[in-house]
Amino acid sequence: MSLAHHRRKQPALVRQQLLEVAARLTMEQGMTAVTLDAVSGASGVSKGGLLHHFPTKNALLDALFESLLERFDADLDARMRDDPVPHCRFTRAYLRAVVDLKDSPGEAAHWAQVTIALLVEPRLRQRWRDWVQTRAEEYVGTDSSVDAQIVRFAADGLWLADMLESHDIEPAERRSLIARLLDLAGN
Template sequence: MAESRYTRAKQPEQVRRALLDCAAAIAMDHGVAGVTVQAVAVAAGVTKGGLFHHFGSKQALIEGLFADLLAHVDAEIDAAIEADPKPRGRFTRAYVNAVFTGQAFGFATPWAALSMVVVTDPPLRRLWNDWIKARLKRHRTTDDAPDLQIVRLAADGAWLSYVTTGQTRMSAELRAVHARLLAQTYQRR
């Protein structure tokens, strides 16, 4: 066991990744309230002190978990933008697809329900707001139009409706909303 801890001490990024992965698994199974320092440390095979070395508090761990989710969403959106040949509305289309069908954040992922915490947790809300503001600033030349903002807000509303009603798969109605929102990003107003 001592050799294992010594080896891990030399691989801090792997330990940090294990802590985030274990916290995510616990959060998906038991909600964010189930993410305790003890549970995550045990699941990752580290001491509580080892966890606190990487994350100074439970809140820091939760924020790290959310930041990790945003990094995955970022990568998914960037890949979609790169593959989209039409500049106007590119970010909005990528965002709408991330919300409806994305692998990191979409309706069908366990993260959809977990991300509800952002509504009630001020530090997570700040992380989300900073992320979306940075994205909108980065894509202002292609996506700074009221009609595209309406599409993004409608996607957010569809997401909120989906997670608060306890649905487990996207209905035909939501698939139609998804298609309609994407179609609206191609129309110039």
């Protein structure tokens, strides 16, 4: 009998391991490198074991996107808990989370690959649209002002500029820009 028959099954850990390998492949080689064979080989999980958790590449990519969104949501929630002012709390948390991605290269790389996928994958684009709509509805009473919307759109612009490394902004200028956006969001 093989060792696989003797080891204790831990499906949650195996699923997480597969997602981590898919994320690493995405970061190192791009989305096209994420194939079922590549993830299976790099994780040491049989292809059958992989297919048990993710029956298709799309299911794997969807789960990877969900995992990133869950981490992003947890980060936003933690930032909001630490912010005592309800007005524009979500907007400030969103801005800070997006801005801080620049200082977290691993997380930023994951989001960069997923952002590229958002442009070409309608189902992921719809999932992002749904997330944005859900959060907008959740915080309609505190974060629906024009100023809050301007700050979130500016945050998205910063995110894109950071991801593409398209703008050379001096650190002092960046801090001033972020401070002005936080002021606009009622900081």
